[in-house]
Amino acid sequence: MKKKHIIRIDSEKCIGCGLCRADCPAGNLLVKNGTARVLTQDCILCGHCVAVCPKAAVSITGFDAPPEEIGGPAPLDPGALLDALKTRRSIRQFTARQVEPDLIARIIEAGRLTPTGGNAQDVSFLVLRDEMEQMERLAVRLFRRILPLAKLASAMAGRMTIDDHFFFKKAPAAIVVVSRDKVNGALAAANMALMAEACGLGVLYSGFFCMAAGHSRPLRKALGLGRGEKAVATLVLGYSGVTYHRTAQKEAASIRWF
Ligand SMILES: Cc1cc2nc3c(=O)[nH]c(=O)nc-3n(C[C@H](O)[C@H](O)[C@H](O)COP(=O)(O)O)c2cc1C
Ligand code: SF4
Ligand code: SF4
Structure with missing residues (x-):
C-alpha cells in the first residue's frame, strides 16, 4: 500500500522567493509574511515545489528515497x-x-x-x-x-x-x-x-x-x-536473432499547420 505523503515547508530555510508558488500547477502554495505556506495536502503531489526550491525548504514525506540534486536537464542527443x-x-x-x-x-x-x-x-x-x-x-x-x-x-x-x-x-x-x-x-x-x-x-x-x-x-x-x-x-x-540491413520505409508525416 502507498504511504501517506505530507508536504512540509521549513520556515527556517524558506526565503520567501515565491518560486514554488509560481510553479505549482494546483495553486496550492502561497507566500505570506516572507514565508511559503501549503494550503492543503490534497494536491497532485507532483513534487515541483520540492524540485524548484533553491533552499531545499520543501519536503514531502512517505517516499522510499529522498530527491536527488541535479545540475539541470539530462541532455538527450x-x-x-x-x-x-x-x-x-x-x-x-x-x-x-x-x-x-x-x-x-x-x-x-x-x-x-x-x-x-x-x-x-x-x-x-x-x-x-x-x-x-x-x-x-x-x-x-x-x-x-x-x-x-x-x-x-x-x-x-x-x-x-x-x-x-x-x-x-x-x-x-x-x-x-x-x-x-x-x-x-x-x-x-x-x-x-x-x-x-x-x-x-x-x-x-x-x-x-x-x-x-x-x-x-x-x-x-x-x-x-x-x-x-x-x-x-x-x-x-x-536478444534479437535477426539482423536488419536497412531501414523500413514509412509514410510521410501528415501535418497541419495552423
Ligand atoms: C501497439 C502495438 C501492438 C502490436 N501488436 C503486435 C502483435 O500482437 N503481434 C505482432 O507480431 N506485431 C505486433 N505489433 C508490431 C507491428 O505490427 C509493427 O510495429 C509494425 O508492423 C511496424 O513494424 P516495425 O515495428 O518493425 O517498424 C504491434 C505494434 C504496436 C505498436
Ligand atoms: S521556493 Fe523555497 S525558498 Fe522560495 S518561497 Fe518556496 S519554499 Fe520558500
Ligand atoms: S506537490 Fe505539486 S501540486 Fe502539490 S503543492 Fe507542491 S507543486 Fe503544488
Whole structure:
C-alpha cells in the first residue's frame, strides 16, 4: 500500500522567493509574511515545489528515497534519438539468451519515471518469465477459439495460424504494462521499449496478448488483473536473432499547420 505523503515547508530555510508558488500547477502554495505556506495536502503531489526550491525548504514525506540534486536537464542527443527510432524494428525472432534481471529493473525504472496524467502514477508492471508459457497457453486457447470467427471478418486472419508461440515468439521474457488509463500505460510502455533497445534488447509489442488479457477470464485471473485494470501494452523482450540491413520505409508525416 502507498504511504501517506505530507508536504512540509521549513520556515527556517524558506526565503520567501515565491518560486514554488509560481510553479505549482494546483495553486496550492502561497507566500505570506516572507514565508511559503501549503494550503492543503490534497494536491497532485507532483513534487515541483520540492524540485524548484533553491533552499531545499520543501519536503514531502512517505517516499522510499529522498530527491536527488541535479545540475539541470539530462541532455538527450536529438540525432541519436532519431537514429534509434529509425533503425529499431519489431523483433519476432529471439536467441535463447536470457534477459538479465538488472536490465528488466532498468526497463521498469523507465516506466516508473514516465509522467502520468494528474500524476496518478497508476501504472504497474507484470514480469513474465518462469510462467510465460503457461500465460501464453491461456492466450492461445482463446485465440484458437475465436479464430474461425475472425476468419469470416478478415482476409488476413484467414491466413493466420495460431501456433504455440503465437504471442511471445519463444522470447525469454515479457513485461505487461497495466493501467486503468490507457494513455498513461502507453506512454510508460514507449519509454520502456526505448530503454530496452538502449540496453541492446529486441522488443515486440504484443497487442494480441493485450487483447487476450482483455477477454480471457482465466488469463486475467492468472495475471491477477483486477476490475478496471487494463493490460495496455505487452513488451516481449529478448536478444534479437535477426539482423536488419536497412531501414523500413514509412509514410510521410501528415501535418497541419495552423
Ligand atoms: C501497439 C502495438 C501492438 C502490436 N501488436 C503486435 C502483435 O500482437 N503481434 C505482432 O507480431 N506485431 C505486433 N505489433 C508490431 C507491428 O505490427 C509493427 O510495429 C509494425 O508492423 C511496424 O513494424 P516495425 O515495428 O518493425 O517498424 C504491434 C505494434 C504496436 C505498436
Ligand atoms: S521556493 Fe523555497 S525558498 Fe522560495 S518561497 Fe518556496 S519554499 Fe520558500
Ligand atoms: S506537490 Fe505539486 S501540486 Fe502539490 S503543492 Fe507542491 S507543486 Fe503544488
